[in-house]
Amino acid sequence: MLQETTQTELFHIYYKRWISVYKEGAIRNVTMSKYFMTHQWLVRLAPTLKINDLTRIHYQELLNHYAKEHERQTTMDFHHQLKGAILDAVDEGLIPRDPTRKAIIKGKQPRDKKTKFLNQFELHTLLTTLTLPPEINWDWFILLIAKTGMRFSEALALTPKDFDFSHQILTVDKTWDYKSNSGFAPTKNQSSTRKIQLDWQTVIKFSELVKDLPEDDPIFIKCNQKVYNSTINEFLTRRCKQADIPIISIHGLRHTHASLLLFAGVSIASVARRLGHASMTTTQKTYLHIIQELENKDVDIIMRSLSNLT
Incomplete structure (x- = not known):
């Protein structure tokens, strides 16, 4: 009671x-x-x-x-x-009126943020410095996130069964609860359950990497292994320093993936689906600065097209 x-x-x-x-x-x-x-x-x-x-x-x-x-x-x-x-x-009548009305939100000045994403040259430089042996390691983890834009917890949860190499598709339908180390967990939202198209180079590499691994076990960690986001970010920091490029986080690789797609002319709708965003509004808010830059380029194209009309 x-x-x-x-x-x-x-x-x-x-x-x-x-x-x-x-x-x-x-x-x-x-x-x-x-x-x-x-x-x-x-x-x-x-x-x-x-x-x-x-x-x-x-x-x-x-x-x-x-x-x-x-x-x-x-x-x-x-x-x-x-x-x-x-x-x-x-x-419930415990408080006579709403005390949160007109609340003023204050706070300290934001700390300097890490670079949110890399440009194409910087990403290429990073990927060429990775050590990619015939066995799974954290460098392969970095490569796959850069190629797919997956979230950290989504990539940790990947199993060999999630790869459909014949159709070049990767299924994302779960996450790994690394914070409480309780194993597989649901995706962030319904839209996060998705299929990501893979390029053929990634298909060839990962088909060899996972062919002898248990199909239902995570490929990057052992089921009883404790992993921290900060540890992998420190690993990525070392790789960025080796490549002499701006330091980004693992989540920054996701932003890099989306940014490069948008600059390449991929629609916001397609980027939203690939990232597993709940709506295109989320994508638009997250990448507003890139979208505005692309719109400025569109204005130049429109003006040139109109000037050619006689």
């Missing part, structure tokens, strides 16, 4: 129960961990805050304290994760 909530209950206790009731089993583990992290910060910043004391000024003070140690976007995420529970508390 659920515990009855009162207006004098500590807010962080209500919030933890709200996560359990509304979020547990309904969202992915990686998202769930973000809610738990928000709860930990709530305990740290407002351990004695009661539900009936949650006014606009108290809520703004809570956000301000959080913003002192976080960037604005992270503070925005913190705000949205709290807001869901607070609005439910308003609906």
Whole structure:
């Protein structure tokens, strides 16, 4: 039986129960961990805050304290994760009015970001420095992500069974839960389940690499092996330094893949499907700067075409 909530209950206790009731089993583990992290910060910043004391000024003070140690976007995420529970508390009559209304989101200045993507020459230079032996290693992992634009967790989950070499197709229908090391997990969303066309060079190389491997086991890691995103990013950093190119992350290879396709004239719709985006809007927002640059080129083409009309 659920515990009855009162207006004098500590807010962080209500919030933890709200996560359990509304979020547990309904969202992915990686998202769930973000809610738990928000709860930990709530305990740290407002351990004695009661539900009936949650006014606009108290809520703004809570956000301000959080913003002192976080960037604005992270503070925005913190705000949205709290807001869901607070609005439910308003609906239940525990809080008379919405204290999140007109909240001001602050935050520290963003840190210098790594280069988001490489140009074609830089990517080519990187790939030529990779050590690609007859056995699977992390260099092959880097090559495959550069060629497909897969997410880190998607590439970790690949098995020999996912390759259809005769049709040059790679099926992405699962991820590897590397954070909790619990094995295979669902894809990020329904659109993330997809088939990616492979070039013939990649088909030839990987058909040899995986031919003697168990068809249902991951090809890049052992089932009981713990792997960290940071470890592979450090490996890629060393390769970038060897190639004397800008340092990017594994996720940056995904951005590189999409960017090169867009510059090559591939439609936004096709890029969105290949990346497994939920909608073209996601692709447009992520690669807005590239799309705007391509639109500027289109204007030049349009003007030249029109000037030739007599």
